[in-house]
Amino acid sequence: MRPLRIARRDGIALPAWAGVHPVLQRIYAARGIRDPDAIEHRLARLIPPQSLGGIDRACELLQEAIKENRHIVVVGDFDADGATGTAVALRGLRLLGAARVSYQVPNRFTHGYGLGPSLVDDLAPLAPDLIVTVDNGVAAHAGVAAAKARGIAVIVTDHHLPGDTLPAADAMVNPNLDGDAFPSKALAGVGVVFYLLLALRGRLRESGWFASGTSAARAEPDLGCLLDLVALGTVADLVPLDYNNRVLVEAGLRRIRAGKACAGIAALIDVAKRSAATLCASDLGYALGPRINAAGRLEDMRLGIECLLTDDASRARHLAETLSSINAERRDLQAQMVEQGEATIARFLARHGSDAFPVGVVLFEDDWHAGVIGLVASKLKERLHRPVIACAPAGDGSGDLKASGRSIAGFHLRDALAEVDARTPGLIGRYGGHAMAAGLSLPAARLHEFAAAFDAVARRRIDAELLDPVLHTDGELLPHEYDLDLARQLRLAGPWGQAFPEPLFDDEFAVADWRTMGATHLRLTLKHRAVAASLDAVMFGGYTGSAPPARMRAAFQLAIDDWNGRERLRLLIRHYEAAQGG
Known part of the structure; x- marks a missing residue:
């Protein structure tokens, strides 16, 4: 190395x-x-929402649900993108006139990722008429089928890469679907749902929903009040900051610096000992985002979502302090796990030498915490400069492992997993993600088989110069x-x-x-x-x-x-x- x-x-x-x-x-x-205009981050230069595929049908379903007072349940994800996206969806739909809106977020340890059948079962007491996923759903075949079997309509909003087939949702909004003409493929999940709200507001405006002098008269809301949340989720999810995303993030930062952040973000800034007046994107990524993420990693992401939803400053402060305490626990646990991983690597190198070291690295310890393995993979990837997948027991008695990977530039991690799956069907359970990060499940008994298969794919796909850390x-x-x-x-x-x-x-x-x-x-x-x-x-x-x-x-x-x-x-x-x- x-x-x-x-x-x-x-x-x-x-x-x-x-x-x-x-x-x-x-x-x-x-x-x-090359152009000075490219550093002028004006909201007027955002890509129009109408260019996002599937958005018209999604808006039609939401318009009907709002006007007919149907129960909309937002199903988020247990990371910062999913938490901010859930908060944006709830706040935005309420601003647009939805009277019956609630949310649910899967528990990492009981439901697994995204909209699954067990989560749909747990939604039954809420009696939803319409489910809107945020930051998940593009691979939720079984979950969407379970919802449809109960007569629940489903709108999927997501940004993850699709598989070979799509679930049978009533509408799907995802800039990364094959053939979607939306110019920016880098929107985070929170960005996708914010775009859906922009388009829905336009549709409601055209229908006279905001017209004065009618029985349904209401003021047209300024959805810009959601941009602090959009900025936080976009930066925390590590999506590429292309021009469109920079416009969204800069607009959110301007709101925060002007003292207009929601109570939860203001409280998180305070407990992180940052200054709102000079806040920058790195503060969102390294101080606020990890505190939100910690709830989903070790506890229940509802803590993070409630912090972002409340308008009560004292409650926001209490929740932010709780999140900060959980994050401190996460840091300690992460440090222990990274130390274990480094010790395993050192033992391998001492016995076999660097020439035998895998190009695609897979690590497992039977006492690792499934909520922290992604962070461990990230740290070890930085130190090894090669793709790393960290695994932990699923903890549900299934005998499976949960795994999370991080990659290096030039090696598309999700595509690599797809190749492993194609070459060895049944070796991997569910998987998904992006070029730089992905998650999966696999049987514990086949860990060594998976490690060899992943390393073989990495060796085929990674040129030697990509392993040169610069x-x-x-x-x-x-x-x-x-x-x-x-x-x-x-x-x-x-x-x-x-x-x-x-x-x-x-x-x-x-x-x-x-x-x-x-x-x-x-x-x-x-x-x-x-x-x-x-x-x-x-x-x-x-x-x-x-x-x-x-x-x-x-x-x-x-x-x-x-x-x-x-x-x-x-x-x-x-x-x-x-x-x-x-």
Whole structure:
């Protein structure tokens, strides 16, 4: 396995953009932006909802349900995308006049993923007339059939990749269906349901639902009030931030910075010790999203959804504190499981050497928690730079395993599972996901068979250069660009995220001083050859038991330390190596 190396992105020289810092121009160019309009994230430039396939039929069913006062039950998912999508669906449908709306979310440990027959059975006391799935359903053949057998209509809203066949839903809205002409395939589940609400509002407007002077008169709602939730779910789900998603996320961030976040998001910001006024996408991804996700991983996602639905600030605070406590428990459990995985890897390498190490890695421990395996796979994928699938007992007495995988760029994980399934029918149970993440189930007795099959597919599909871990940077900064004002601009210039990465720079520094923070973090004082003042730097998780080199080449972000309300420039180091000759 090869060590991580730093490489600079190729930038493209552009004519000067008035009012845009030269460093930002270089960063945008390296991310493929050639037109200044592409950094103007105006809601008016969103792709029209009418271009999303299946949306007309879904709106027709929802319009009938609202006007005839039918009971609509939203079935979400147990991650942050599903939780925010569920909250958006409930809040939005109520704003549009639905009087009978409730929700249900599957329990990871009793129902499994998505709309399944057991969840449909548990919905019976609610007597739903219409089920609307959010962030699930594209593979729910049995669940949709069970609902239809009970006379319940089903609208599927999802963004996951479809299988060879689709469930017999009454309507299906998913930009990733074969033949769907919607230009952005990157919408998260929360984005799909938000688009459905936009289209439904238009249909209701045309029908006179909001017309003044009628018995059904009501004010047309501003669905922009839901954009803070859309932003949170989009960033937390790690979907690519293409232009359309950046518009949605930026609009949500503007609401939050203006003090207009819903009570739940405001409370989550507070317990995470972030500032609403300067909140950025990374705060959504690393501080708020994990707190919502923790509920579905270890407890019941209803805690997260209720936090996002309540308008009572004190209740939101109580729920946010509960979620924060669960998240702390999740972090501890995750650290233990990652340590176990690393020990297993070290034993394998000691016995067999790196040449025998799998390209597609499958790990299992009989005491691993099924709610945390995806995070373990993600951490180990980062360290190994190869696709990793982590497995845990299903815990339902079935003898099955639940598994969650994370991939590297260039290896489509969901397609790889499809190939394993085609080559060895019956080896995998249910599976689904995306290029970079997927989930599945399999019999525990066939774990070794699956591990060999997955590794074989990975070896066929992954070229050797894809296993070379590279950290791409935006090059070096000029001496005068180590500047607090530039750091402020970079913080708010995104939104940065998946497929639109945060600005990252690199250069060589002398280490004038260093010390540890806690057990694993580094605090450093660095000297740059052309910068007069010393530079404060921090690297979280950077202390491995030995001193950093006297001279280092570091990849870093230009960040802001706002401890005690005073802003100071700080370098946030992502990786370092000994400088040549250092």
